[in-house]
Amino acid sequence: MRKYAIGDSELISQYKKGNEGAFAILVNRHKKRIYTTIYMIVKDQYLAEDLMQETFVKVVHTIKSGRYNEEGKFLPWVSRIAHNLAIDHFRKAKRYPTIVMEDGSNIFNSIEFSEDSYESHQIQEDINALLRGFIKELPDAQREVLMMRHYMQMSFQEIADATGVSINTALGRMRYALINIRKKMEQKNIAYDQNFYPK
Amino acid sequence: MIKTSTPNDILRILYNEATEEEKQALTSSFLFDELLEETYETFKELLEQLDLVGMNPSQKTVDAILTYSKSYSLHSTE
Incomplete structure (x- = not known):
C-alpha cells in the first residue's frame, strides 16, 4: 500500500476547514482507482465519466454537511459509493454498448x-x-x-x-x-x- | 512447530494484511517449497500489472468535480 506524506484523514480535516487544495489532492490521488471501479462495471467511458462526477457530488455533499465519519478509510468509502451508483445504472439500463474506435480498439481517455x-x-x-x-x-x-x-x-x-x-x-x-x-x-x-x- | 504458509497467506501478505509472524513463516516456507515461492512471485507481478491497468477520467471531469466543490463552498457560506 502506498504511503503518502499527508494522509487522507489529514486532507479531509483540511477540506472540512475549507481548504479546496486538500480536496484536489484527494481527488487526484484516488481518481484512477475510483474511475476504474466504475468503468469495469459499466464498460462505457462516457457513462463512467458521468458517474464519477455523480460520485463526487455525493462525496462533497457528505463531507461538507458534516456527515462523513469514516476517517482513515476514504478510498473504500468513495469506491463503495461509486460501485453502488454504477450497479444502479447498470441494473436500470441492463446493458451498455462498449465504445470502440474505427480500428476496433476501445476508447481510453486521458x-x-x-x-x-x-x-x-x-x-x-x-x-x-x-x-x-x-x-x-x-x-x-x-x-x-x-x-x-x-x-x-x-x-x-x-x-x-x-x-x-x-x-x-x-x-x-x-x-x-x-x-x-x-x-x-x-x-x-x-x-x-x-x-x-x-x- | 514451524507454521507453513498457503497461497491464501501470500495474498494477505501482499496486501499488507498479515502479521510479522506470518511474513516470517512465508519466508521460511520458501526454503523448502519452491512452488510457493513461484506463486508469490507470480501474484506479486500480477498485482503490479493490475496497478497499470487502471484508467484515468478526463481532466474535464476532474475539473468539473473541483469546480462543483468550490461552488458548493460559496453556496453554503452565502
Missing part, C-alpha cells in the same frame, strides 16, 4: 504521456486493454473480489462481510481470479519481465 515514446506507451496501453478484457471475462464472484480488494481497497474481511462469505472463500476467489488472468496472459503470450509484446 492517456498519461510520460517521457516514453508514443510507441512504447501504445504497447503498454494495448497490454492494459487486454488485461482489462481478461478482468471483464472473469466469473462475477472472482471479478467482484478483485475489484473490491485491488481497486476499492477493501480488506478481505470487509469483502467477506459485504458479500456474505467466509474470508477464506474471499481469498480463494481472489486467488482463482489471479490464476485465471495468468492463464489468459500465457495464452496470449504476454510476458511480464521484458517488454510487453502480445502476439
Whole structure:
C-alpha cells in the first residue's frame, strides 16, 4: 500500500476547514482507482465519466454537511459509493454498448504521456486493454473480489462481510481470479519481465 | 512447530494484511517449497500489472468535480 506524506484523514480535516487544495489532492490521488471501479462495471467511458462526477457530488455533499465519519478509510468509502451508483445504472439500463474506435480498439481517455515514446506507451496501453478484457471475462464472484480488494481497497474481511462469505472463500476467489488472468496472459503470450509484446 | 504458509497467506501478505509472524513463516516456507515461492512471485507481478491497468477520467471531469466543490463552498457560506 502506498504511503503518502499527508494522509487522507489529514486532507479531509483540511477540506472540512475549507481548504479546496486538500480536496484536489484527494481527488487526484484516488481518481484512477475510483474511475476504474466504475468503468469495469459499466464498460462505457462516457457513462463512467458521468458517474464519477455523480460520485463526487455525493462525496462533497457528505463531507461538507458534516456527515462523513469514516476517517482513515476514504478510498473504500468513495469506491463503495461509486460501485453502488454504477450497479444502479447498470441494473436500470441492463446493458451498455462498449465504445470502440474505427480500428476496433476501445476508447481510453486521458492517456498519461510520460517521457516514453508514443510507441512504447501504445504497447503498454494495448497490454492494459487486454488485461482489462481478461478482468471483464472473469466469473462475477472472482471479478467482484478483485475489484473490491485491488481497486476499492477493501480488506478481505470487509469483502467477506459485504458479500456474505467466509474470508477464506474471499481469498480463494481472489486467488482463482489471479490464476485465471495468468492463464489468459500465457495464452496470449504476454510476458511480464521484458517488454510487453502480445502476439 | 514451524507454521507453513498457503497461497491464501501470500495474498494477505501482499496486501499488507498479515502479521510479522506470518511474513516470517512465508519466508521460511520458501526454503523448502519452491512452488510457493513461484506463486508469490507470480501474484506479486500480477498485482503490479493490475496497478497499470487502471484508467484515468478526463481532466474535464476532474475539473468539473473541483469546480462543483468550490461552488458548493460559496453556496453554503452565502
